[in-house]
Amino acid sequence: MSLNSAAATDYYWPVSGGQLWLPAGRPSQVKPGGTSACFRIDLPETDSAAKHWIALSDAPEWLAKEHWISLRELLDELDSGALFWASRALQVGHWWQRHRFCSCCGAELPAPQSELLAKGELVRICAVCHIRYYPAQTPCIIVLVTKGEYCLLAQHQRSRTGTYTALAGFVEAGERIEQTVVREVQEEVGLNVTQLTYMNSQSWPFPAQLMLGFYAHYDSGSIVPQPDEIKEAHWYHYRDLPKVPPVGTIARQLIDGFVQRCEMSADDKAR
Ligand SMILES: [Zn+2]
Incomplete structure (x- = not known):
């Protein structure tokens, strides 16, 4: 469309x-x-x-x-x-x-005011305590860990499609997103990563996340999947990938970008 x-x-x-x-x-x-x-x-x-x-x-x-x-x-x-x-x-x-009620005083929130909407301000203001509520997105990271011509892909316990994808998680209170990347990789598969590179972002409305996409280099450790979250995780060569997420997802953009980089460097070597 x-x-x-x-x-x-x-x-x-x-x-x-x-x-x-x-x-x-x-x-x-x-x-x-x-x-x-x-x-x-x-x-x-x-x-x-x-x-x-x-x-x-x-x-x-x-x-x-x-x-x-x-x-x-x-x-x-x-x-x-x-x-x-x-x-x-x-x-x-x-x-x-x-978000139908004020989380401070419990009053029902009115519809956005039309004069504010006309200015592009989408807000519900509590009529009692005047707190303003805007639609917010929760920041999350998604990271493709790479090691030379291999990338780490995991299948989640909750996956219904058998897809293997990059690792992802919510940014905790007080955290910088770089810390989140390192922590999530350590928690989900037990690896240490280095050399983070920011790639792109994607609004992810399931229900209200903002995904921040990174690449990270493998540094040390061996794969130990967190059993509650990850069914299995493996290194995959860029020419031999399992079923990956659909086009249109940031996970796929990260994977496609990695494959493209590997192909370009293979072409350079062949010359
Ligand atoms: Zn209120």
């Missing part, structure tokens, strides 16, 4: 229970009926003539059942523009549905 951001089109993104409603695999261009909240989610710096709206409802049977879809099923099909909006809609929807 790609969206025409040059045309003055309205795109509606209905969100419910972590799913998007996409008839014919695209956001609706007419406002869906039965919404209890519908507001703009454009960012001020978004360079687009199109307008993007989130649509939300409290009704259990809201819109035609067959058009609700999980973004995980679309990762292969979306271009980066459509992925941005789908991801943003899901995260704003999660914030709306899971």
Whole structure:
């Protein structure tokens, strides 16, 4: 799916229970009926003539059942523009549905004020104690550990697809992300790593993470998978990889980048 951001089109993104409603695999261009909240989610710096709206409802049977879809099923099909909006809609929807009360005084939070929305400020302000609540993302790291022409890939205990992927984990309170990378690799597979390189980031709306992608060089230790998290973990040669995550994920970008680097250096050696 790609969206025409040059045309003055309205795109509606209905969100419910972590799913998007996409008839014919695209956001609706007419406002869906039965919404209890519908507001703009454009960012001020978004360079687009199109307008993007989130649509939300409290009704259990809201819109035609067959058009609700999980973004995980679309990762292969979306271009980066459509992925941005789908991801943003899901995260704003999660914030709306899971942050309904002030965590300080317990009062019910009102809808975002339209004059603030018009300025691109998406916020719910407690009417009693005036605390402001913004949609937030939780930072996480994802790291591909490499050793020459080999990379470390792990299958998670919770994997339903048998995929082998890079290691990932949440940034703890007070931690720098570099510390998180070192700690997560040590915890999950018992290895020490060095020479961290930041690659790229990806908003990951399952439900509200920001993934920060790194490469790290193997330094010392032997693989000991953490049994609660990791089913198995091995070194894989870049020409002989197992089943890896789909295109559209940052894990895949890290793996593809590593393979490309190895191929280029093999070409150099062959010359
Ligand atoms: Zn309050």
